[in-house]
Amino acid sequence: MMDGEIRDKFRKSGYTLTSQRRAVLEALEASSGHPSAEDVYLIVKRKNPRVALGTVYQALSVLEEIGVIGSKHWNESPTRYDLNVEPHLDIRCGHCGEVAEIPGVSLDGLENQIKENTSYEVTSATLVVEGVCPRCRRER
Amino acid sequence: MMDGEIRDKFRKSGYTLTSQRRAVLEALEASSGHPSAEDVYLIVKRKNPRVALGTVYQALSVLEEIGVIGSKHWNESPTRYDLNVEPHLDIRCGHCGEVAEIPGVSLDGLENQIKENTSYEVTSATLVVEGVCPRCRRER
DNA sequence: CTCGGAATTAGGAATGGTTATTGATTACTC
DNA sequence: GAGTAATCAATAACCATTCCTAATTCCGAG
Numbered sequence: 001m002m003d004g005e006i007r008d009k010f011r012k013s014g015y016t017l018t019s020q021r022r023a024v025l026e027a028l029e030a031s032s033g034h035p036s037a038e039d040v041y042l043i044v045k046r047k048n049p050r051v052a053l054g055t056v057y058q059a060l061s062v063l064e065e066i067g068v069i070g071s072k073h074w075n076e077s078p079t080r081y082d083l084n085v086e087p088h089l090d091i092r093c094g095h096c097g098e099v100a101e102i103p104g105v106s107l108d109g110l111e112n113q114i115k116e117n118t119s120y121e122v123t124s125a126t127l128v129v130e131g132v133c134p135r136c137r138r139e140r
Numbered sequence: 141m142m143d144g145e146i147r148d149k150f151r152k153s154g155y156t157l158t159s160q161r162r163a164v165l166e167a168l169e170a171s172s173g174h175p176s177a178e179d180v181y182l183i184v185k186r187k188n189p190r191v192a193l194g195t196v197y198q199a200l201s202v203l204e205e206i207g208v209i210g211s212k213h214w215n216e217s218p219t220r221y222d223l224n225v226e227p228h229l230d231i232r233c234g235h236c237g238e239v240a241e242i243p244g245v246s247l248d249g250l251e252n253q254i255k256e257n258t259s260y261e262v263t264s265a266t267l268v269v270e271g272v273c274p275r276c277r278r279e280r
Numbered sequence: 281c282t283c284g285g286a287a288t289t290a291g292g293a294a295t296g297g298t299t300a301t302t303g304a305t306t307a308c309t310c
Numbered sequence: 311g312a313g314t315a316a317t318c319a320a321t322a323a324c325c326a327t328t329c330c331t332a333a334t335t336c337c338g339a340g
Contacts (some may be wrong), residue, residue, distance in 0.1 A: 016307075018317065037297080052319045055297065073215045076327095078297060104257040110245075110267075111276050117244040120231050125249075127267050131260035137274035156336070158288065171326055192290045197327065216298095223335080281338085289334070298324080305318070310311100 006068055011014055013066040020044075020051055022088040028069060031033075034090060034099035036078040072099075075129055093133035102129065141243040146208055160191055167230075168209060173218040174239035176229060181237040197233035212239075214268055242269065 005024070010017045027043035028035065035043070041056045060081055063069045074092045075080045080099055082090070089102040107127070115122050145259040148166070168175065169185035175183070176205070181196045200221055203209045213219045214232045220239050229242040247267070255262050 001162065014212070016316070020318075050319070052321090053194075054299080054320080055318060058317085070252045073211045073213075074221070079215070091254075091258055091262070093260065094263060100258070100260065102254060102258045102260075105250075105253045108286085110250075112212070113245045114229065114231075114242060114269060118231055119272070119274050120233065120240065120241045120276055121244075122269060122271040123234060125267060125269045127265060129262060131256060131262040131264075132257070134259045135259055158336085160289070190290070192292085194291080194328075195289055228293085262310070284339095285337095286334085287334105287336070290332095291319070292330090292339080297326100297338105300323070301321085304320100307316070308313105 004050060010065045011066055013062075015062050020048075020055050021059045021062065023048060023051070024056055025063065025068070028081060034072070034080040034082050037079055038078060040081065072126060072128065074130065089127055091129040093130055093132050093136055094130050095136035098133050100133070110134065146224065148219075149206045149208055152201075154157060155202050157204065160195050161199045161202065163188060163191070164196055165203065165208070168221060168223055174212070176218040176220055178218060212266060212268065214270065222273050229267055231269040231271050233276055234270050234271055235276035238273050240273070 006015065015021075023044045024040055027040045030043055031039060037053070037057055037060055040090045041051070041053050044051050044056060044086050058111065059069070060069070062072055064081075067085060068083075070085045071079050072090055077089050077092070077097060080090075080092075084101070089105050089107070091102055092099045110133065111122065111125055114125060147157065155161075163184045164180055167180045170183055171179060177193070177197050177200055180200065181189070181191070181193050184191050184196060200211070201210065204211055204221075208223075210222045210225045211219050212222065217232070217237060220230075220232075221277055223239070227247050229241060229245050229247070230239050231242050232239045251265055254265060
């Protein structure tokens with residue numbers, strides 16, 4: 001995934017692809033699902049203990065700005081980051097916090113419907129879904 | 141709106157309808173749109189300067205819990221509260237922060253589609269829409 | 281009405297995720 | 311290689327929200 005597309009986006013944006021930003025990206029690839037900034041920080045620190053949490057936040061915000069990663073925010077929990085930048089659905093378990101993707105839901109037309117019904121200029125639309133994961137349901 | 145329905149919900153829940161909670165509800169009615177906890181606090185304080193911000197937060201969470209009000213949270217801004225508890229769409233202006241309702245968008249079927257495609261037990265689904273309001277667009 | 285226990289409140293301190301600041305380090309440009 | 315701009319590490323500051331505690335209010339039983 002560390003391919004030319006990413007290099008391209010960096011070049012176009014004017015930001016530089018530094019080792020820290022690459023490390024953040026690699027951490028995102030390494031982590032199973034939808035890590036928080038803190039999660040990413042811990043992974044990056046295993047290889048480079050000198051990185052600061054602030055650097056991770058800054059890197060994540062740059063990566064999101066240039067469209068390499070996406071983020072989602074659930075109430076009462078830190079923002080989660082994601083390599084999947086296509087419109088898609090994620091659900092978060094209210095008990096254990098685990099985030100999973102929901103496939104097969106069509107969001108086509110929804111954004112258009114929104115745009116047709118508001119005088120605002122729509123810049124983003126995120127569907128925030130919460131629930132209880134199967135494991136937590138069993139353990140209740 | 142301070143009708144029996146609300147009294148009912150309080151009775152059923154076991155919470156008591158105190159003067160502070162009534163004041164919070166009235167502030168929500170008085171405020172034009174989708175106030176934050178701080179907004180509500182300032183309105184309530186005009187009549188009763190002794191209320192504490194924490195009390196407003198507690199009242200809002202009780203009111204939401206028993207289904208009298210709803211809330212929505214946008215990234216990088218405080219949670220907004222709303223007397224409209226029906227599923228509906230709100231959009232927030234990223235410049236001035238104003239929140240407005242988007243009418244005419246059908247959300248029917250979306251929740252069902254979600255439920256059919258995940259093994260999670262869905263408890264809530266909120267569509268968070270952001271954009272630029274007409275006024276801010278003009279002033280740019 | 282009055283007492284006692286439970287719920288609620290005011291006030292303020294604490295929390296936690298995130299952002300801002302600062303001086304030092306590193307990376308491009310010529 | 312010098313000069314300039316970007317980035318970094320470390321840490322302080324921020325801000326919405328929650329937590330804590332003592333004081334107050336509410337409510338039912340007598």
